[in-house]
Amino acid sequence: MERFEFNYPAAKPLAGRAEAGVVGSGDLEALYEPDTASALKIIVTTSVDGSHTLWQNFFNRLSALRELPAGRLDINDFGATPGVARLRIEQVFEEAENAN
Amino acid sequence: MSNVANNAASRGDYWFAELTKDATPVNGLCPSVKAADGKLNDQPVRFIAVVPDKNNQYPRAAGGEVGLLEGWNLAKVVNDVIDADANATTKRAIVAVIDVPSQAYGRREEAFGIHQALAGAAGAYAKARLAGHPVVGLIVGKAMSGAFLAHGYQANKLIAFKNNGVMIHAMGKESAARITLRSVDALEKLAATIPPMAYDIENYATLGLLSQLLDIADPDKATPDDISNVQNVVWQNIQDARKEGVSLSNRLGAENRASSQRVRQLMRQEW
């Protein structure tokens, strides 16, 4: 099990907080909370040892593909593929956007 | 495990016999469930034990396991006490003498609802405690998993012998090792570092679930002093249970169980 932290510049937070997914085999749990700092702090706890570079690349790609919201994103991962990870993160951002 | 004296079928059987020498046996139970009505000093007590019966009608429960008959017989013998004392101002104590290696594993057991039989037992003990009967569990040997849930875990007070043969756990070492894909050795090493996983009674005691850990030189060959010591400790626990009330909140004090207390505090705040 490993834990990594990543930080990306971000303009504005989403409307509220949200969660998506479960810590099941091949899945992950994503928790997003908005805040006023102009960055997205991402904390990944993963069952996949040695995956720092994979996650770094994943988030680099994500930040190039879409605007990242300001706040905190916790990811509890149990071996999700990049596809599943992307899905859960988009789910949680969408819910947070529509929160309140 | 050392040989038990007096032709007892198990250490639990041995201690049941020692504690019920002057007690009146309760009839009408299956051979693997023994009960007797006696006294500890001034306190009337029903003593109950689950013991091996090599001729058990259900062969998968012949080794002292808690199976279909044991679960429902426990339910009956405890409910009978509740009914008998329904109008009594002082409810008699119930002492569970505990030495149960596991629940019974078998096809008939699953099909005929062993889960329901064990619920009969657990529910009866819980009802007795809620009705004001002091329930004391005396763990003299094994107190494992579903068997312990059915026979003992609903007690107001749990007392255990401090002895290598005393084991309280959710799953035996061999099964647990197999399921977690480890060797028994590796499991034991890991378990020793995580208090709730540990197999020894000293580690269990750090969880705050026992009211007392009792030193005893040889639990299979008790001296008269040993016996009277145990009787006094059980008697004291009965007194304490009468004073402290019917809930299991006395199990929430240990540092190793801090999260259990914290969850309750937070939930009360948010309720």
Added chain:
Amino acid sequence: MPTDTDQSFIELSARQRARKLLDDGTFRELLGPFERVMSPWLEPQGIVPQADDGMVVAKGQINGQPAVVVAIEGSFQGGSMGEVSGAKMAAALELAAEDNRNGIPTQAVLLLETGGVRLQEANLGLAAIADIHAAIVDLRRYTPVIGVVAGTVGCFGGMSIAAALCSYLIVTREARLGLNGPQVIEQEAGIDEYDSRDRPFIWSMTGGEVRYHSGFVDALVKDSLNEVKDSVLAFIKAGVPATHRSDNYDYYLPKLTGFDTAQQASREVTEALFNREDRA
């Protein structure tokens, strides 16, 4: 009155199940994931924890009356019971009982999707299950405690005993309710006694349908949110039963002592032995 579009109950997460069983707009989660009340025992063993420890406690209303729904997330560690997840369920039941003693008729519905004790927390999981048993027996004096086992995990171990202490049990065909996991029985008793890889056999022993026909559960529903909800409502309305199944030793003992154990069990044998029509 417009009816909701129905949907699968099994496919819903624990949180979604709890939300949808409560009246619209009344769902309020306690000790939710953002409070991060997590297991202290998993990370030291290199296991990724879940923010809610796999247990959702939600207060709200059912049919306008106060209720708490406690839902186990079966996808996290097989729904297994740890110190925190067990304490969440126990605490909710304890507070519901307190409510009832104070004149607030809080209902409790338990969504049971669990393999039993979480082995990584062994004795604390087991102790928490004992607390749950205690709390169910306390609460069911005042108000029916309703259990739902829908699948795909089913309900096993010490939590099958909790299910059996409930006032009413609702199951689907996909569900299983049994004390011991099939692999453990096979290991202890041998493959001839119990073949853990024979799925039709497993369901013939512990599946929802046989449990219903042999009287160990009270309702068999389709995998449908609406059917589960309707069944829950019906049992709330039925109130506390005159005798809980777990107190019915006068029924079960003669059946079990009268059975010739030269015979093995099968679905047919079980359903004949515990014929529904026999029941008082």
